[in-house]
Amino acid sequence: MKKKLAAATALVLASLGAHAQQKPATPASQDKPSQASARLNPVQAHARQLSDQMARELRLNGYQKTRLQAINEDKQAKIAAINQKNAGNDQLIKQQCDAVCKERDKELQAVLSTDQYSSYYDSRPAYNQFSMNYGKAANAIFVNSVQNPLPASSNGATIGPAKSAAPATRSRQ
Secondary structure (H helix, E strand, O other): OHHHHHHHHHHHHHHHHHHHHOOOOOHHHHHOOOOOOOOOOHHHHHHHHHHHHHHHHHOOOHHHHHHHHHHHHHHHHHHHHHHHHOOOOHHHHHHHHHHHHHHHHHHHHHHOOHHHHHHHHHHHHHHHHHHHOHHHHHHHHHHHHHHOOOOOOOOOOOOOOOOOOOOOOOOOO
C-alpha cells in the first residue's frame, strides 16, 4: 500500500515539475493581431506616394512624416469616395475635392513649421492635382497589375518561358 501511495505521489510530482518547466503563454502573445499584409490598396498606395514626395520636398522629420502620412491617407480616402460617388460629374467632384484639400491645409498647418508650410503652400496646386487624379492613377495601377501580375512569393524567381538547353553531345573515339 505504501509503495502504491509513493508511486502515485512521485507521478503527481513529476507531472507538476514538467508542467512548471513549460513556458507559459502570455496574454499579449495570444491577443496579438496577425501581421498586416505588406500590400497596400490603391488609395493607400497613392497617399503613400504623395506623402513620400512631400516629405522629400519639404524635408520633414520622422514625426512630421508620420502625421503627414495619416493626414494624406484620410484625405485620399475621402477623395476616392467622392470620385466614386459622383462619377461623371466633374464639376461637383472638383468642388468637393477642393474642400477636402482645404481641410488638409488646416491640418498640415499644425504639423509643419512656418518655412515648411510656406513651401507646401507654394507647391499646393501640384499636390492637390496629384490627389485629385486618384482615379487615373488607380486605373493605371490596376491595368499594370493585370498586365504584369506578380506571384505571391517569388523568392527571386521570374516567370517566363523555359530555357531550352542544347543536348550535350559526346562522341566516343
